[in-house]
Amino acid sequence: MDLFLSAVVAIFVGGIIALFTGKWRGVSNFFGAFSCFLGTIFALKPIYDVLIANKTLEAITIALPICSASVSLDKISAFFALPIVILGFISAYFAAVTVNPRNEQHPGAYWFFYNLLIAGMLSLVASSNAVLFIMSWEIMSVAAYFLIAHRVEMNTARNAAWQFLVASHIGTTGIFFLFAILASAAGGFQFETFHSSALAEGSAAVIFFLALFGFGVKVGFFPLHIWMPDSYTFAESHVSAVLSGAMSKMGFYGLIRVLTFLPVHAELWGWVLLFGGLITGIYALVIALVKLDLKKVISYSSMENAGIILMAIGTGILANRWNQPLIAFTAFSGALLHIFNHALCKGLLFLCAGSVYFATGTRRQEQMGGIGKSMPVTATAFGIASIAISGLPPFNNFISEFLIFMSGLKAASLSTPKSLLLSAAVLLGLGLIGGLAAALFTRSFGLVFLGTPRTNRRLNTKNIKSDVNFTLIILSAAIIAASIFAPMLISPFAGVVSEIVKPLGITYDPAYIATISAPVKTISLFSLAVILITCIAVFIKSKFLDKNQRSDAPTWDCGFLKGTPRIQYTSSSFSEPANEVFVSVNRLHIRGEKIKELFPAKSSFHTEATDSAEKHLFIPAFNIINKFLIMFRGFQHGKLHLYIFYIAVTLLALLIWKVVY
């Protein structure tokens, strides 16, 4: 535990040194990045001890101003520290080699907030006290706010950061309330006291829904997700990688942590999580399919995966309720595995997007094309991540989604009406989500990397040093490793699962690990085979078949003569069939007419897509609030005299009130 805390302190102190050495770019970069490397490597050891070596680390008590708080690392904490450590390390490396050498950035401030974010998240997972938890939560949110707003030259980045801050604080009120209820029932802020507290049935439900609201903002639970796409899009790519891969996972951590405080999980909660997750996943993809911005597409995909994970947690709760430990175990294992896998994939996708952005200077998919030829490493990494994130074999997300599928299938075998509903939701929902995700990433991959360039924009591949490719290769390797060694991940994650359900008085049969490992082993072997065969095939092709065979020729031009690169499929045309089905959800705004005659005149076509939840829910709601609050704007007139008059009147009134009563 000492080691873990010193890691947190090292990262934090490194950030401060980087802040004060901001004048000297290299020095600041060195301290910021190096402390991150050091801290994350230090932190790996206690995580390993807890998660794999099954040791219990002694809790340490820290004296806070009001009370004392203890930090400890149990299995759940260690599991959630894992994505932070991995992505914290890789993104720090990515930042050190790409962004900060650029002149317009102030490296000191950047590293300070980056390290603060990582340190805040690590202390969040380690804190076993509500006060420390909320403090770390706030540190994390505020650091993230400054990181998003860091690109000061962009108005939109500032707007996005502002949106994030507001959303995050609205969520935090929920967290405050839930801990207040828990603490008043338990008579203390320590997490251990929460376990033994006697909660009324009603207040447990209130706590759960407050948690779903408060932490749902972070994970992107529909409709609390509206801050998410913009924030991830306008932050620097490696920041988005950390935000999406690690910070949004903190929402799941909070939710799961709160679930362990509650003695009984009601069936309703399971249904809410299941259908909430389903709606979140499908909605995210439907909106993503009309988005033109590469990073926005990836952001919405984060939300989609959050939906899948929530569905799995919901399934687990329901199965526990129905005394089906095997199904619950499978679902929870799938959820955890998916959290881990998604962190890897999303990190890689965002870093790839950053690499593409450096080369092209745009995030607009419609202006890219043919990048794969000049950036083969990025293209390959993006391809691997796309396949993985769509939940297709042979990569790791397929395995975690497979476990969730398996829990759904097993639920069907119970053949009660409720279990059939559950399995229908899981199987059909995951199927639809998987299909849409595959379409989404096929579109993105094809538009960005395949075909011929759509504009004359010169690719600036000089920016892409081998260092950048190195981070992409590491994360790709991590995805491949997570696919091949998935069976070995199951038993440590099973420990986490049993810790989650321990307060419910449920223990899972250790034999379950073998039960679900068996099919996973088969899949992993298959994955290994597919990957090996692909590698060999690529090797043979490049070694023996590629020689002098390449020639540039126009692609099939659909009967149009003199085709230009712009005749290629666009993102709108690719997703048009899906849009026709989902137009009631995504409310695509179309300007211009489709061409009907044989000899058409000049015409234009333009589509615009906004997030329906934002346009039809939040903007009207906030307008109503605004109309009410605008009445108070009269008090804010900028007249100094009247401001002092307010103070004087208050003072006099208080004095008179004091002497009269």
Next chain:
Amino acid sequence: MNNIATLLALTSLFLLGSSRLSLAINMVAFQGFLIGILPLVSGHGFTLEVLILAATGIIMKSIALPHMLRKALEKSGTKREVEPYISFGASILSGILLLFVSGWIVSRLTQDEGIVSSSLIAGFFLLFTGLFTIITRKKALTQALGFLVLENGVYTAGLSLGSEFSFMVELGILLDVFVGIFLMGIMLFHIDNEFDHIDTDRFDALSDLELPDLELLNGNVLNLDQELDEEEGAE
């Protein structure tokens, strides 16, 4: 003690009624002198601490700060306070009202002890007068004077309330006032340079608060193309 309290109240009333700024500064300097000798007569004896407090009080409040304000006045070229929000006659009447209010508050506050301290009344009165001046006058310089009077009030009230005479606290307040007025003097100079006047009622032009246009908010649906264009322009 009572005489000084009466003189303090009178100087404040005078301040409320005078439009000439140099006269007002002199009045505040005189008030500072009265405040300075207040510790000497407040029955704490002539210890070293009391002497130091009196000396710093007099030097600072009746010499240093008025001098500074006078210089600022010279530089700004203003002579008079024109068109205050409440006219000078009405100000004096309100001053008398405030004197009654402070007398009433103090009599209620000290009911249990049976003795009404006149210097405490003066303290409250000075405090209210200071606030009143800040609120109703337009020249930044008069407001600095108001602030000084307000602090004098706090000082007087503290002295007459303090059964335990706290030397450090009083010195701290003095330092506070000194820094406050010093900064105001500098700011006055800069404001005058920048705007050619020291009228604070025109400062609200600096306010960045504007009533948002609801129509505009409705149309504020983020437009992707616009965002992207904007960003590319910024690159």
